[in-house]
Structure formats: C-alpha cells, structure tokens
Amino acid sequence: MFDSVIIGGGPAAMSAALNLKIRNKNFIILAGGDKVTGLSKAPNVENYLGINNVSGQELLSVFDKHLKEMEIEKKKEMAYNILNMGDYFMINAGNNFYDAKTIIIATGKAKNKMIEGEEEYLGKGxxxxxxxxxxxxxxxxxxxxxxxxxxxxxxxxxxxxxxxxxxxxxxxxxxxxxxxxxxxxxxxxxxxxxxxxxxxxxxxxxxxxxxxxxxxRNVLPVNQLLEGLELEDGSIKVDRTMATSVSGVYACGDCTGKPFQIAKAVGEGNIAALSVVKYLDKNAEVEL
Amino acid sequence: MFDSVIIGGGPAAMSAALNLKIRNKNFIILAGGDKVTGLSKAPNVENYLGINNVSGQELLSVFDKHLKEMEIEKKKEMAYNILNMGDYFMINAGNNFYDAKTIIIATGKAKNKMIEGEEEYLGKGxxxxxxxxxxxxxxxxxxxxxxxxxxxxxxxxxxxxxxxxxxxxxxxxxxxxxxxxxxxxxxxxxxxxxxxxxxxxxxxxxxxxxxxxxxxRNVLPVNQLLEGLELEDGSIKVDRTMATSVSGVYACGDCTGKPFQIAKAVGEGNIAALSVVKYLDKNAEVEL
CATH class of the missing domain: 3.50.50.60 (FAD/NAD(P)-binding domain)
Structure with missing residues (x-):
C-alpha cells in the first residue's frame, strides 16, 4: 500500500514528488510515456523564477536532474483507471495494479473532447x-x-x-x-x-x-479516470488546498485549469503534496 | 498611472514582476527594506523544482539575478496604505504617492497580532x-x-x-x-x-x-493596508485567480496563507500577474 500515487510526469507531478520524498512518504509516479508535449516544445521560457532563458526541453532536463539527485524515479506506466475502494484507491496501470491511500492527479491539460457516442459506449466496446x-x-x-x-x-x-x-x-x-x-x-x-x-x-x-x-490518447479524458471526480469548465475542480471532490484525491497543474504555466504547476504540486501529508497524518491519528 | 503596483519583494512579488514585464505592463515593485526573513535564513532548500540544494540566501540571489537580466528593479520603498479611488488606487509609500489601475499584494506572512488598543487608537495617536x-x-x-x-x-x-x-x-x-x-x-x-x-x-x-x-514592523498588518480587504484565518482571502475581495486587487505568496513555501509563492505570483493582465484587458475594452 503506497501512501500516494502520483499520476502524470510533468512539472506539477515532479514538484509534488519532491515534497513527498522530503516528507518521507512512500509513493510512485506513473508518468505514462514521455509526452509533456506543451512544455517540451516551448522554444524559450523566461518566466519560471530563477531559471531564465531556457528552452522547454532544457528546463525539463534541469527538472529531471533535480529528481535524479533526490533519487526519485518516474515509472513510464500509464494509469487508466482509479477505483475508489472506500478507505484506499486501486490504480489500474495496464498490466499492473497499485493500492494507495491517496492520489495526486497531474495529468496535464484536461482533454474532454470525447467524440459522439464515446461516453455512451464506454465499457460496451x-x-x-x-x-x-x-x-x-x-x-x-x-x-x-x-x-x-x-x-x-x-x-x-x-x-x-x-x-x-x-x-x-x-x-x-x-x-x-x-x-x-x-x-x-x-x-x-x-x-x-x-x-x-x-x-x-x-x-x-x-x-x-x-x-x-x-x-x-496523449492524455486520458479526466472524467474517465475516476468516478465522482467533479469538473469545472472542463478541468478538475479543486479548492485552494488542491483537494478534489473525492476525499484523499488531490490534483495539480494544467489538469486543474488555466493558466497553463510552469510556475503555477510547480506551486500547485507543492501544495498538493503537503495536503496529502496532512491528510495522511490526520488519518493516521484516526487509526490510533 | 501605473498598470500595476506590486507590494512586497519576495519570491511571489518577483514572479509576478516577471510576468507583468513579459506582458509589457507598466509597473513598479515597492519592496520595502531587504527583509525576506524566512527564506533568507533557510539553511537548505531542496523542494523548489529545478534548483536543488541551495541556501535560502543563494536562492534569493539566483532570483535577483533573473530580475536583473529582465531589467526589473525593486524600489526599497515601503507601502503604508492603499486608498481605493473607485477606478484606480493611490498608494502611500512614505514621501511618495503612486497611482495604479491594479495592485498585487505580496507582503509575506500576514501579521495581525496588533497589541491591545492599537487598532482602537489608529489615527488617534x-x-x-x-x-x-x-x-x-x-x-x-x-x-x-x-x-x-x-x-x-x-x-x-x-x-x-x-x-x-x-x-x-x-x-x-x-x-x-x-x-x-x-x-x-x-x-x-x-x-x-x-x-x-x-x-x-x-x-x-x-x-x-x-x-x-x-x-x-517588518510586515504591516494586512488589514491596515487597504480598507475592505477580507481576511480568512488571518490571511488575505483570495480565489483561485488570486483575486481578493476588492476588485482590481490581487494577492499572492505567504500573505494568502499556508503553506509558506517558495514554489507556492512563485506559482501564485505567476497567476496573480496573469489575472491582472486579464483585468486590464477587460477594463481597456470597457473604455473603448
């Protein structure tokens, strides 16, 4: 049983991971394929405070280096579905299943443009x-x-x-x-x-x-990831602690809506991870 | 008349400044004295994605360098009071007064511990x-x-x-x-x-x-800065666009509440600045 599973591999997911690691939490990152498309194609980034005038690709390398230094690994598995088991979650990642007490969703810009009939026949073909x-x-x-x-x-x-x-x-x-x-x-x-x-x-x-x-798809439609996850304007609805409508599930980065910015994603990843720590502490107290 | 006045000089203020600069807005930073105390005393920071294993002081130097490269200057003046003039704001910074269409408050951890009698006799001694x-x-x-x-x-x-x-x-x-x-x-x-x-x-x-x-004080009690500014648990109340209860006034960083973290502050500064840009665009349309 993991303390948390981070779904996604971009800046928000990486920032969340740093904070979980520092707080000694037991977690994995299911990053899916290497397709942080928006950022990796940016020719020049100058508004991420402290790292000026780099390409999106260079910035991602700097971020990856930071994770490596902290001995954090990204798994290339893609999470397809999260089942809410009441007091924990089961994550379906293709051939593997993982159990976790909390979830951090950081899947990038939410795509909800399903085609006609797609939702109706989900599970029926x-x-x-x-x-x-x-x-x-x-x-x-x-x-x-x-x-x-x-x-x-x-x-x-x-x-x-x-x-x-x-x-x-x-x-x-x-x-x-x-x-x-x-x-x-x-x-x-x-x-x-x-x-x-x-x-x-x-x-x-x-x-x-x-x-x-x-x-x-590069990004799974967020409303298919977890039942009961409330959306707002097509993005995952969160409060200022990055809590979603499902207790124990937090979201951060582009999937929570505009602005689609690195600094915003990194900041939200930081908040989401600390909220997870708080949630785990609170639930641990209840168990005593 | 400035498009915006940023009040504060820490990571949130700096991040907001980068974004206003890139968006060609006309602004000043009233940073007060050089007293970003919490961060500048941090012995080691490892959870600001991309810049690992630095002291708070080193990280601030890296941030300052970024601002310098973008030709952004911090004024050492301290804002004492903001007057809401209806369609603009007047900022009292000691001997100087500035007019601005919008305000970004980034004054750091809000201190509201006034001593007994202080609020009662404000303006009466x-x-x-x-x-x-x-x-x-x-x-x-x-x-x-x-x-x-x-x-x-x-x-x-x-x-x-x-x-x-x-x-x-x-x-x-x-x-x-x-x-x-x-x-x-x-x-x-x-x-x-x-x-x-x-x-x-x-x-x-x-x-x-x-x-x-x-x-x-190192930080002015936020409730004295601007009349009508709503607080929540002693911090400035904001929504997810960093808008405060006063139209045209945004807040970011520690003054909006926990967690007191660099990444959170930088992310919020980014959002606040982009919300200001949106607000200015909208009001410019109205003027046409």
Missing part, C-alpha cells in the same frame, strides 16, 4: 487500454484510434488475437498494412452502436464495421 | 509611518516601537521636531540615548488612551506617557 480489454475481443474486429506511437504496440498485440484490426493513426507514421491489419486515414467522428454494444466507427473517410474501438 | 504623520506631533512626546533598523531613521527625524522621543527596539542594536531620545527595554503590551487619543504605552518594564506610538 469503447476502451482506453487495448492490452487490458483486448482479450474480450478474441476473434472479433477491433479498431484503434491513436494520437501517438503507443497505438502501434497495441495493434501488434491485438492483431495476434483478433480476426481483423483497423488502425487509425492521428499522427504522422509509416506504420503500414500487414496481415489482418488495415491502416486507415481520416478523423474519427462518432462511435455507433445498437444501444447495447458498438457496431461501427464513423470517420471522415467513411464507416468501419467494428466490435470495439480503443482510443489511445 | 497610533501610526505606522513616522515620516508621514510625525509633523502632527511637533513639540510633543512620541514613542517608536520598531522591529528593525528602519526605526532608527524615523527616530532621527522625530527627535528634531518632537520635544521627547522614546525608542523601543525589538531587535538587537547599539543605538543609544542622546539629547531628547531615550532608548527603552521591554516589550509593548498595550496602547492606553482617554477614548479620543493616546495617553501612554504600557510595556513589560512599565508605563510611558506619550502622545503618539509608531509601530515599525
């Missing part, structure tokens, strides 16, 4: 982790819509167990058709079903008959 | 700026209670125009009696008056008959 749910579609037709290369790994796995795999990459790739795999072009428009389960995916280039659609 | 109010006590008896060396400058000025000056330093000093000046020992306990005006100051070493008492 729509999924976010092919590795997790793929076996349900043995010998069936599946489609993967992916914002990044991770989708290619999922395709390889699914093409071994499914009768047909469609791949719709939303990024530039040379990944090509092979065996039972067809690589498509276009943009996804809506998930279509018969009320009970998915029957097809509508795209800008036409309809595809399919039993399942997996969306591999 | 109690003051915070001897240079400003001293002339009202020409040929009278005045007392200065000071947390720092600035009080000594005030003493020199008052001893020229008052009949008798008592000085009660609350810090270590060799400053000694001379002419009409008596240096006292002890701690101030209460301000005593006849209902209309101050008559004496009670201290741990006895009572002093006096017509006025000036308190020179």
């Amino acid at each position: 729509v999924g976010y982790c092919a590795t997790c749910d793929g076996p349900l579609y043995r010998n069936k037709v599946v489609t993967i819509v992916s914002e990044n290369e991770e989708g290619e790994e999922e395709v390889k796995f699914l093409s071994e167990i499914c009768s047909k795999v469609y791949y719709l990459p939303l990024y530039e790739t040379d990944f090509s058709c092979r065996g039972n795999l067809t690589v498509l072009e276009g943009k996804p428009i809506s998930v279509i079903g018969n009320g009970n389960k998915v029957t097809s995916l509508s795209t800008s280039e036409g309809n595809i008959d399919t039993d399942a659609v997996f969306f591999i | 109690v003051g915070y700026c001897a240079t400003c109010d001293g002339p009202l006590y020409r040929n009278k008896v005045v007392t200065i209670v000071s947390e720092n060396e600035e009080g000594e400058e005030e003493v020199k000025f008052l001893s020229e125009i008052c009949s008798k000056v008592y000085y009660l330093p609350l810090y270590e000093t060799d400053f000694s009696c001379r002419g009409n000046l008596t240096v006292l020992e002890g701690k101030p306990i209460s301000v005593i008056g006849n209902g209309n005006k101050v008559t004496s100051l009670s201290t741990s070493e006895g009572n002093i008959d006096t017509d006025a008492v000036f308190f020179i």
Whole structure:
C-alpha cells in the first residue's frame, strides 16, 4: 500500500514528488510515456523564477536532474483507471495494479473532447487500454484510434488475437498494412452502436464495421479516470488546498485549469503534496 | 498611472514582476527594506523544482539575478496604505504617492497580532509611518516601537521636531540615548488612551506617557493596508485567480496563507500577474 500515487510526469507531478520524498512518504509516479508535449516544445521560457532563458526541453532536463539527485524515479506506466475502494484507491496501470491511500492527479491539460457516442459506449466496446480489454475481443474486429506511437504496440498485440484490426493513426507514421491489419486515414467522428454494444466507427473517410474501438490518447479524458471526480469548465475542480471532490484525491497543474504555466504547476504540486501529508497524518491519528 | 503596483519583494512579488514585464505592463515593485526573513535564513532548500540544494540566501540571489537580466528593479520603498479611488488606487509609500489601475499584494506572512488598543487608537495617536504623520506631533512626546533598523531613521527625524522621543527596539542594536531620545527595554503590551487619543504605552518594564506610538514592523498588518480587504484565518482571502475581495486587487505568496513555501509563492505570483493582465484587458475594452 503506497501512501500516494502520483499520476502524470510533468512539472506539477515532479514538484509534488519532491515534497513527498522530503516528507518521507512512500509513493510512485506513473508518468505514462514521455509526452509533456506543451512544455517540451516551448522554444524559450523566461518566466519560471530563477531559471531564465531556457528552452522547454532544457528546463525539463534541469527538472529531471533535480529528481535524479533526490533519487526519485518516474515509472513510464500509464494509469487508466482509479477505483475508489472506500478507505484506499486501486490504480489500474495496464498490466499492473497499485493500492494507495491517496492520489495526486497531474495529468496535464484536461482533454474532454470525447467524440459522439464515446461516453455512451464506454465499457460496451469503447476502451482506453487495448492490452487490458483486448482479450474480450478474441476473434472479433477491433479498431484503434491513436494520437501517438503507443497505438502501434497495441495493434501488434491485438492483431495476434483478433480476426481483423483497423488502425487509425492521428499522427504522422509509416506504420503500414500487414496481415489482418488495415491502416486507415481520416478523423474519427462518432462511435455507433445498437444501444447495447458498438457496431461501427464513423470517420471522415467513411464507416468501419467494428466490435470495439480503443482510443489511445496523449492524455486520458479526466472524467474517465475516476468516478465522482467533479469538473469545472472542463478541468478538475479543486479548492485552494488542491483537494478534489473525492476525499484523499488531490490534483495539480494544467489538469486543474488555466493558466497553463510552469510556475503555477510547480506551486500547485507543492501544495498538493503537503495536503496529502496532512491528510495522511490526520488519518493516521484516526487509526490510533 | 501605473498598470500595476506590486507590494512586497519576495519570491511571489518577483514572479509576478516577471510576468507583468513579459506582458509589457507598466509597473513598479515597492519592496520595502531587504527583509525576506524566512527564506533568507533557510539553511537548505531542496523542494523548489529545478534548483536543488541551495541556501535560502543563494536562492534569493539566483532570483535577483533573473530580475536583473529582465531589467526589473525593486524600489526599497515601503507601502503604508492603499486608498481605493473607485477606478484606480493611490498608494502611500512614505514621501511618495503612486497611482495604479491594479495592485498585487505580496507582503509575506500576514501579521495581525496588533497589541491591545492599537487598532482602537489608529489615527488617534497610533501610526505606522513616522515620516508621514510625525509633523502632527511637533513639540510633543512620541514613542517608536520598531522591529528593525528602519526605526532608527524615523527616530532621527522625530527627535528634531518632537520635544521627547522614546525608542523601543525589538531587535538587537547599539543605538543609544542622546539629547531628547531615550532608548527603552521591554516589550509593548498595550496602547492606553482617554477614548479620543493616546495617553501612554504600557510595556513589560512599565508605563510611558506619550502622545503618539509608531509601530515599525517588518510586515504591516494586512488589514491596515487597504480598507475592505477580507481576511480568512488571518490571511488575505483570495480565489483561485488570486483575486481578493476588492476588485482590481490581487494577492499572492505567504500573505494568502499556508503553506509558506517558495514554489507556492512563485506559482501564485505567476497567476496573480496573469489575472491582472486579464483585468486590464477587460477594463481597456470597457473604455473603448
């Protein structure tokens, strides 16, 4: 049982980690892939006090160095779902499950633009982790819509167990058709079903008959991460202690809303971690 | 007329300044004396992401260097009072007055421990700026209670125009009696008056008959800075945009409450400045 699991790997997550480490808490960081896209593409940052005139990539290296010096490691696993077990949480990260007393969500700019039908058919053919749910579609037709290369790994796995795999990459790739795999072009428009389960995916280039659609996104829609997590203007609703609507769950950084700034993210990570420490102390007292 | 006046000189103020500068706003920083006491005394800071294992003093030097590179200057003037003029603010900084469209308060950990009678006799013998109010006590008896060396400058000025000056330093000093000046020992306990005006100051070493008492503090009690500024648990009440209860006035850093941390202060300074920019843009639209 971890004291805390930090979900995300950007500046907010890193700042939270520093503070948990200093306070001797037992935690892990599930950072997902290395895709802190916004910052890593920034040509020049000059408003993070104390480190002037660096590229976003350089700043991230400086941040990574700090974590390394404090012996903090980021796991590249992606958290897909958090289950609220009452007095603790269970985090589903693909093949691994972790238990934790508290959660710090720092998943970056919240994307809530699900396509039509996506939410309705979630769990009825729509999924976010092919590795997790793929076996349900043995010998069936599946489609993967992916914002990044991770989708290619999922395709390889699914093409071994499914009768047909469609791949719709939303990024530039040379990944090509092979065996039972067809690589498509276009943009996804809506998930279509018969009320009970998915029957097809509508795209800008036409309809595809399919039993399942997996969306591999750079950021998971936050409202799918944890049931009961309240949003406000599409971001995770927090108070000034970074507490969310779910007791024991804190959020920080871009996922809590504007401004999308490094200093804000780092400051919120700091606050979230100290709030977690307070929460753990309080609950430890209750246990005595 | 300034777009904004930043009151305070610590990490929150500096972070706000960076962002106003980048956004081409016309502002000044009234930093008061060089007394960012908490941080400058920290032996080792390791939880400000990106700058590891430095003393508080070193970290402040790094911050100052960043400001210098951006050609941002801190004025050593102390703001004593802000007057809300409806569509702008007038800031009283001793001998100087400044007009501004917005205010960013970053005065550090809020001190609200006024002594007994202090609030009751404010303006009736109690003051915070001897240079400003001293002339009202020409040929009278005045007392200065000071947390720092600035009080000594005030003493020199008052001893020229008052009949008798008592000085009660609350810090270590060799400053000694001379002419009409008596240096006292002890701690101030209460301000005593006849209902209309101050008559004496009670201290741990006895009572002093006096017509006025000036308190020179490292931090001005925030509730004296601006009328109508709402507090919460002794700190300035802000929302997540760092807006206070007074439109056009934002606050950041330790003065908004716990945790008292550099990252939190820097993050809040960043948010406050961007909220000011938004506020100015909105009001500029109204003017068109």
